[in-house]
Structures are given as structure tokens and as C-alpha cells.
Amino acid sequence: MPDYLSWILLAVAGGAFAAQPEAPQPIAAPLRELPWAQLNFLHTTDTHGWHGGHLQEPSFSGDWGDYVSFAKHMRDKADADGSDLLLIDTGDRIEGNGLYDASEPKGQYAYDIVKQQQIDLICTGNHELYKANSSEDEFYFTVPNFKDGYLASNLDIYNPDNGKLEPLAPRYKKFTTKNQGIRILTFGFLFDFQGNANNTVVHMVEDTTKEDWFQEAIRDRDVDLILVFGHVAIRSKEYDHLFKTIRSVQWDTPIAFFGGHTHIRDYKTYDSKAAALESGRYMETIGFMSISGLHGTKSKKPNSTSETDIYDDQTLIKGPKFARRYIDNNLFSLYHHSGKNDSTFPTEHGKNTSIMISKARHKLELDSIRGCAPQDFFLNRAPYPHASSILSLLELNILPDSMAKAPRVDKEDKKAIVLTNTGAIRFDIFKGPYTHDTEYLVSPFTSGFRYVPDVPYDKAKRVIDLMNNEGPLFDDIAKLTGLEKWMLLPPEQYQGRKDVHIEPVVESESDTQGWLDTIKSMGQTILRPVIAKYGDKKKDKLIPGYTTQDDLGNDGDDTVHSRIAFYNVPNCIQSPIGFNPSDEDDKPKEPEVVDVAYNEFIEAWVLLALKYLGHDVKQEDTAVFMQKTMTDILTEWVQEAWPPKKGKCG
Structure with a gap:
């Protein structure tokens, strides 16, 4: 047939x-036989x-x-x-x-x-x-x-x-x-x-x-x-x-x-x-x-x-x-x-x-609602930065809002930079209920956040560059600890992938600023749709999905799909806490020192990066920045920013 x-x-x-x-x-959907x-x-x-x-x-x-x-x-x-x-x-x-x-x-x-x-x-x-x-x-x-x-x-x-x-x-x-x-x-x-x-x-x-x-x-x-x-x-x-x-x-x-x-x-x-x-x-x-x-x-x-x-x-x-x-x-x-x-x-x-x-x-009450997402936020199906990128949401909203409540920042008026690897996020947020189950789908890991106190700002701001660029940092970490660079990333990006289309990000500066403005204001309008939602057949007869290219060709998927775009993301992202380095008016007010806070999982990389930059610290010199995991931080932010109405969404 x-x-x-x-x-x-x-x-x-x-x-x-x-x-x-x-x-x-x-x-x-049309199917290929086994x-x-x-x-x-x-x-x-x-x-x-x-x-x-x-x-x-x-x-x-x-x-x-x-x-x-x-x-x-x-x-x-x-x-x-x-x-x-x-x-x-x-x-x-x-x-x-x-x-x-x-x-x-x-x-x-x-x-x-x-x-x-x-x-x-x-x-x-x-x-x-x-x-x-x-x-x-x-x-x-x-x-x-x-x-x-x-x-x-x-x-x-x-x-x-x-x-x-x-x-x-x-x-x-x-x-x-x-x-x-x-x-x-x-x-x-x-x-x-x-x-x-x-x-x-x-x-x-x-x-x-x-x-x-x-x-x-x-x-x-x-x-x-x-x-x-x-x-x-x-x-x-x-x-x-x-x-x-x-x-x-x-x-x-x-x-x-x-x-x-x-x-x-x-x-x-x-x-x-x-x-x-x-x-x-x-x-x-x-x-x-x-x-x-x-x-x-x-x-x-x-x-x-x-x-x-x-x-x-x-x-x-x-x-x-x-x-x-x-x-x-x-x-x-x-x-x-x-x-x-x-x-x-x-x-x-x-x-x-x-x-x-x-x-x-x-x-386990996995369907209990924590909040109501106003739109889709994607890990790899949106470019970064973008109004529909979960990493942009994390960088511009969730981390700054949440980390400002850390005891050292909140009580002592300290400034900080907080870093996390993108692999700490594992899945997308879809418009609608953000449930108890969603907490673990998006980030299931139990690592907390630690920090290095009082790092000169001119050194602290360069850590992200070392984390996101090729260099001896990763070779040395692998030799010292056995940790590999791929461990920072979402697994799908470890070696590239052939099962979806990798889309180059070529956008104008004004487009990028528009995305950032949208995400900062938490507007509910996505400026440019990145991907049709599953089941949306208004523009396509085929539903979007996997379109794998492998050593036997492009007919491996049992279901014939329209193409999904896939975007590479950096190893790490960072957020300033208590100051805004991108605001020109604040340039003269840049802090002399900041705490460098980080997802505990990436501690070895951060400490070695600081050593490369001339600020040598040992693990025993670090301390707990916040007694919460990424899962906790995401959930608490969602509950406050996207509260359900009478326990329901929509």
C-alpha cells in the first residue's frame, strides 16, 4: 500500500x-514502512x-x-x-x-x-x-x-x-x-x-x-x-x-x-x-x-x-x-x-x-500547576539571544531576579556576576501550565550555587569569554579532572547533529535589540516565530519534526515531517547582579570588585579560568551563594512571575 x-x-x-x-x-501524518x-x-x-x-x-x-x-x-x-x-x-x-x-x-x-x-x-x-x-x-x-x-x-x-x-x-x-x-x-x-x-x-x-x-x-x-x-x-x-x-x-x-x-x-x-x-x-x-x-x-x-x-x-x-x-x-x-x-x-x-x-x-502530583507560561521558550529551537529563547529568559530575567535575593547580595549590597552552563537546562517551556513535572523536565539537577568573593571586575567579566571560546582551559581541565567541554552543553550539541536542520543565526543588530527588549518586558508577543508548534498545519501540510540526514540518506524517519530549525548555543551564559554593565550611563559606576557566583557543576572551569586571569583561588576559598538548586530557582520565579488564576491556566 x-x-x-x-x-x-x-x-x-x-x-x-x-x-x-x-x-x-x-x-x-505520512509514514514510511519498517x-x-x-x-x-x-x-x-x-x-x-x-x-x-x-x-x-x-x-x-x-x-x-x-x-x-x-x-x-x-x-x-x-x-x-x-x-x-x-x-x-x-x-x-x-x-x-x-x-x-x-x-x-x-x-x-x-x-x-x-x-x-x-x-x-x-x-x-x-x-x-x-x-x-x-x-x-x-x-x-x-x-x-x-x-x-x-x-x-x-x-x-x-x-x-x-x-x-x-x-x-x-x-x-x-x-x-x-x-x-x-x-x-x-x-x-x-x-x-x-x-x-x-x-x-x-x-x-x-x-x-x-x-x-x-x-x-x-x-x-x-x-x-x-x-x-x-x-x-x-x-x-x-x-x-x-x-x-x-x-x-x-x-x-x-x-x-x-x-x-x-x-x-x-x-x-x-x-x-x-x-x-x-x-x-x-x-x-x-x-x-x-x-x-x-x-x-x-x-x-x-x-x-x-x-x-x-x-x-x-x-x-x-x-x-x-x-x-x-x-x-x-x-x-x-x-x-x-x-x-x-x-x-x-x-x-x-x-x-x-x-x-x-x-x-x-x-507524585506531577500535574499540579506552579505557573502559566505566557509563550513557548525553546532551548535549541530558537536562536540565542531571542525573545523565545529559554536561555535569554534565564539570563535577563530569572537569574537577576532570583540571585538578587542571595543573602550576601541582598543584605550587604554586594555586586555579583552569576554564571551557569547551558547544559543545566534540558528542555523547553511550552505555553500553558508549568507543572511540578515541568520543573524536572526543564532542569532536574541538584547542584547548588557557590561563589568566589571579591574578584576584581576587570578579571571577573572575562571569565565568560574563556568559558565560551576554544583554548587551553578545556585541555587542562580534562587532564586535571577528566571533565570534558561537552559536559557544559546540552547533550544534543555535543558533536553536532544530523537529525534536524542547523540554522545559521544571521540577524541585524536592531532585530537582536528588539528580542532583548521583548524578553526584558516579558511581553507575550514573539517578534518572529521560530518554529511552528506541533499540530499547527495552517502553513504546512506536514507537521514539524525530525528530518534526519544520516549515512543512509534522509529517509530514516518513519514520519514525514517539515523541517525543524536547530540553533547552537554557547557553553555558558552570565548575568550581572546589582548593576548593569550594558548601560552607558553606568559605565563610570562599574564595580571595582564583584562576587563570581556559579552553578556548582562548573566550579572546576570557573576556578581555573580565574587562575588564568591572575586571580588564583582554591575550592576551600569558595562559599555557598544560595541554598537553592536551578530547579528551585526556576520554580520560585515562575510562581511569582506567572501565577495561575484560581489554580488554572488560560
Whole structure:
């Protein structure tokens, strides 16, 4: 059936709602078929607690229960046609959504929700390791929940029961698929992360590949596929090294990589027999990869009659063929790809999982309203500075208003400069309710604010330049602490991205001033719309969304979208507190000294920058500036600036 015809028929068939009652109805859109084949994979990564789905974006409104139902139908399809299906998750399941962050202890409901899905291969991400308690939760909950599916090829933990250092999970495993008898050797890695708490040890990937167990494992010739999955960007030095190391001893064995960490949709071809998939962020995407032409012990052509079936009788001779698709996580897509409808799609297990999510959200009061946003504010879908940039809102309104209440500033009439990394903000603010859940979607981190007292202003004002420009600062920090420059940024900008269009910012000075004036006055009129909202089809027949360009071309997204613009942002932003350096009348009144306050997460960079500028201070010379996190500051500002009327918005 042609793609557009199937789109029309599904649209006519009537509406279907996501399992979470608050979620918006998905919007009919043209779809591309899944390239179903001999061996198939569903892949999630960087879900960051968004297991309830997106409650303000129809394109991503499916929840974890919907994914449970979808996976069941796809497993049934594999069993019926003699193919195989495996589910993979590559980490960062925590931090970034009230479903995880709002409970005490954190994750009180999240671990039980995640384990409802039958995931065949799973590993950790860096977010599971920042805090000792979250890595111990992996040890106590996630590892036993997924038993031998959890792998930790380069990760150890000090066993919280006996204090001994041991692998968090098995280093690797070998197994045979159910229907095709494909023998798979698999490893689960984490990138060379050095920001973990001291109860875990991450071994460098290059060092790990030199270990005897790894060298012995990769020399096993009785395998049909080597599968490397991990919380690793697919265009990284770690995966390049793993590919070269494996290929040096397995010159003809197909290799499949699954990655994560950079929050993007991407696919990479290493050679004719090796490829990699990365599947986005925040449960927006369910990644799909298929491979045909593998020599399994039961190899046979699946009984599929799909016109898009890429498996044929010659593929075993020709070698493997890889294909991919990025599925928008909403019921419109999931119904279509599973061949189900609103009455046949929900499984009992899936419905029960959705009920678990709904009950947890209710207990955590995630829908309780903190304020009412007058417009959309975007992290990357607006240029910076701009009236619709959340960073401009933070820099020009939230930080100055909030930090002026810090005890040292408020009581002693001190002047300050406050800096934060842009990666402290993780998501957009949409017009309408700013809820308890939104608090964690926008900024889930627990870092407070510290300061260096009485820094000469001529040095303090130059810190931001060092933080936002290339230079030895970042090389030295990496050598001293293992912290990398990318840690300052939103993850989507770590290595650039191919899944959306990167828009150059070329605007006139008067335009820029207009944006600033608008944001300062908190006007509700956006001077120039940056992006059409999801579902706004007045100007476009297609809804805006991902338009991925990867190594296979531009047809990877399952849903045909109009283009979203994406803008790069700086590493850090800053706000003056108690004075205005941009006002010409105030130039002679610039302070001689200021406190340099900062998000505690960026302390190492700030202190080294000050040292470069001739103001050498130690960590013990710093102090607490404000006993609040970024989450607290944002919420308190919203409650005061955008109060709801009688507990409601609009």
C-alpha cells in the first residue's frame, strides 16, 4: 500500500488516544514502512525518566505501556514469520522527569515501571553514575531486574554489601536467537566517562580492549554477529577503536553497534558489514534496525509478505544488509507498524503498565500547576539571544531576579556576576501550565550555587569569554579532572547533529535589540516565530519534526515531517547582579570588585579560568551563594512571575 494512502486510511479510521489521559491525541501524518528482515531490533536510549510520554507534544505522546504493547506485537510478528526481534536499551534512564526525580527516594516508582518491558540487552549511562545512590540503585534494582541481559564491559562498582570492587554486571555474553538461530557475541560499554561518583570505576575503552578476556572473546569464530551496545556516541573515538580492534581479528563477521548519550537520531556505516544506530532522547524515538544475510544455525527466509521485506534468497551469498528507521513514539505510528488499531493494540500488560505510570504521576502530583507560561521558550529551537529563547529568559530575567535575593547580595549590597552552563537546562517551556513535572523536565539537577568573593571586575567579566571560546582551559581541565567541554552543553550539541536542520543565526543588530527588549518586558508577543508548534498545519501540510540526514540518506524517519530549525548555543551564559554593565550611563559606576557566583557543576572551569586571569583561588576559598538548586530557582520565579488564576491556566 502506498505510504500516503495508508496515512489517509488511518486518519479516516478515527482518533486514538495515548494511554496517559493527559496526553494529546497523535496527529495523522505520512509514514514510511519498517524494513523488517531476518534479525530486527527495537532500541531506546536516554529516556531520562520520560516513561509517561510527552504530555504537550502529540508526536511523542506514547508512554512506556504503549511500548510494552508494541514490543509484544512485534515479537509475535517475528515468531509468526520466523524472524527474530531483540530489544536494547543503552542507558541514561534517570534524571530529567518527575516520574523519577520527584519521588523520595528518587526512582521510587521508575525502576518498577522500566522493568515491565522485556529488554534483552541493557547497560548503564553516565547519569546512573553521577551519584553513589543511583549507581547503587542499578546494583540493587536494574541489574537483577534484567538478569543476564545487563552487561558492563568496562564498569565496576564497590559492592555496597561487602565493599569489594567487582563488575557491575557480566562483561559480555554469547547467545543464540530463538527463531533464526543466529549466534551473537555481545558487549555493553560506557564511554570514557570520568565524572562518576567514587563508588564506581569506569575503565577506559582502549584499556579494556587490551584485557585478556576481551581479546579471547573477540577471537571466537563460532559467531554470526558481534553486537556492541553502549552509552557511547556512534561517532566517537571509543566506537571507532572498538570497531578497528574487533575487525582486526574478525575481518568478515558482521558487527552491529547501538549507541546513545548525544540525544540524536543517527546511523553510521563503518564498512560493508558493520553499522551503528543511535535513537534520540526522552522517549521521542523508538529506534529500529534490521539485518538480513546472517548465517544462523536455523537460517531461512522469514515468511514475511511485506512489500518492503529486504531479505531475499541471495542475501546469504551477498552478505549482510543493514537498514534503519526512527519511529516517532505515538500511537498513530505504533498502530501502523504493528498492524493494530485502538481496540486491538493495547495488551493487558501494556495497559497495566500505563496504569502504573498514571498512579505514580498522581501520587507524585506531577500535574499540579506552579505557573502559566505566557509563550513557548525553546532551548535549541530558537536562536540565542531571542525573545523565545529559554536561555535569554534565564539570563535577563530569572537569574537577576532570583540571585538578587542571595543573602550576601541582598543584605550587604554586594555586586555579583552569576554564571551557569547551558547544559543545566534540558528542555523547553511550552505555553500553558508549568507543572511540578515541568520543573524536572526543564532542569532536574541538584547542584547548588557557590561563589568566589571579591574578584576584581576587570578579571571577573572575562571569565565568560574563556568559558565560551576554544583554548587551553578545556585541555587542562580534562587532564586535571577528566571533565570534558561537552559536559557544559546540552547533550544534543555535543558533536553536532544530523537529525534536524542547523540554522545559521544571521540577524541585524536592531532585530537582536528588539528580542532583548521583548524578553526584558516579558511581553507575550514573539517578534518572529521560530518554529511552528506541533499540530499547527495552517502553513504546512506536514507537521514539524525530525528530518534526519544520516549515512543512509534522509529517509530514516518513519514520519514525514517539515523541517525543524536547530540553533547552537554557547557553553555558558552570565548575568550581572546589582548593576548593569550594558548601560552607558553606568559605565563610570562599574564595580571595582564583584562576587563570581556559579552553578556548582562548573566550579572546576570557573576556578581555573580565574587562575588564568591572575586571580588564583582554591575550592576551600569558595562559599555557598544560595541554598537553592536551578530547579528551585526556576520554580520560585515562575510562581511569582506567572501565577495561575484560581489554580488554572488560560
